[in-house]
Structure formats: structure tokens, C-alpha cells
Amino acid sequence: MSFWHEAIPFLIQQYPWVIPVIALLFPLAAVGKGFATALDAWQKGLQQDFDRDSQRYQQLLEQRNMFEALYRAEVKAHAECRRLLAQHTVDKQLPPPL
């Protein structure tokens, strides 16, 4: 005879209240499962919010960089334009005023 073959009848006879106590563990486990499911849903929601917000943030950064590059290109074009204008202006070639 193994240990459990003797221990289980002994336990049942000496402590019969362990049976409803064990039975109580089942609905309690279901309560725990419910809380775990709720917590899981909440964490998933947080993660979704974070993903969505981080995506939006990345989009804003990319937009900012794009507009900055556009601005720099425009500044460069203006400077080039001014340089060419200065080069080809005839006023510069006139003699100084008397």
C-alpha cells in the first residue's frame, strides 16, 4: 500500500470537512480567473493606448522633420537666388557716385 492509499481514507474519516473546503476552492478559483481576465483586458487596453499614442507621436516627429527639411531647402534656395541676383545686378557695375 502506498502512502496516499492509506492517507486519503484517514483524512476523510478524521477530517470530513476538508471535502467542502476543497469544493470551495473551485468557485474561488473561478473568481480568481475572473479577476485575472479583467486585469488582462485592462493591461491590453493600456498597451493598445500606448501603441496608438506612440504611433501618433512617431507620425508627428516625421511630419516635423519633413517640414524642417522643406524650410531648410527654401532658405537655401532663397540664398542662392540672392547670390545670383547680386552677381547679375548692373547697379554694382556703375561707377560710384560723385
Added chain:
Amino acid sequence: MLRTARSYIQILIHKEHWWAEMWSGLMLATFGGTCFFMEPYSLVRASSTHNYFVLLPNGFWQILLLLVGLFQIVALFGGQRWPRGAAAFLAAFFYAWTTCSELAYSTGLHPIVLFTAGWVGVNMFAISRVVSGLR
């Protein structure tokens, strides 16, 4: 008429777990009520009801089972969330108690264990649904 039948079928489909809990309550109340009118000697001999006699007086536990089953039915018709969860908790406890008693006081695995364990599972799912607030 046809519309009524279709809506009734839709209610049946959408309230699937409602019906599972309804059957659970009906079975528990029937079990308690039947055991109330049975000979105590045969109930003591039965391994699934033996442990009730060890801890509770005869007559009391039958009425307890009957009331819990009726409470589950009433809670289902009430439509409130937490009474339904409390009823499912009590029903799961009593079904689990019957299952554990059957397992403890019998040799081998009687197929009735699968039946009662199924009701434990149904009620456990109902509890987890109520606690997590799903649907």
C-alpha cells in the same frame, strides 16, 4: 408568428449561457427536492451524498440545495449581475461538494462525476464572466 419564432431562436442563441445556468439551477433544485423525499439510509449509502450527512443534519442540506437552485433561477430572471454571480458561486460550490464527495467515498470513477463536474465548470465559467464583467 415567423418573426416571433425567429426572435425566440435569436434569444436562445444569444442567451446560451443564461440557459446553461437555468438548467444548472433546475438540476440542483430537482436534486435537492428529490433527496428531501428519499430515504436517508439510501442517501447515506450513496457516496455522492454521504459527506452532507457527516457535516449537516438530514433535511437541512436538501432544503439548502433546493433553495440555492431556486435562487439561481430567480437571479437569472432578475437579470442583475452580482446576484447571478453569487447564485453561480453557491451552485458551483454545492456541485463541487457533491463531486468531491463522490470521488472521496467511492472506489473508481463513476460516470456521474463527469456530469456534476460539468455543472461545476458551467458555474465556474459563469462566475468568471460575472467577475470580469464580460457581456
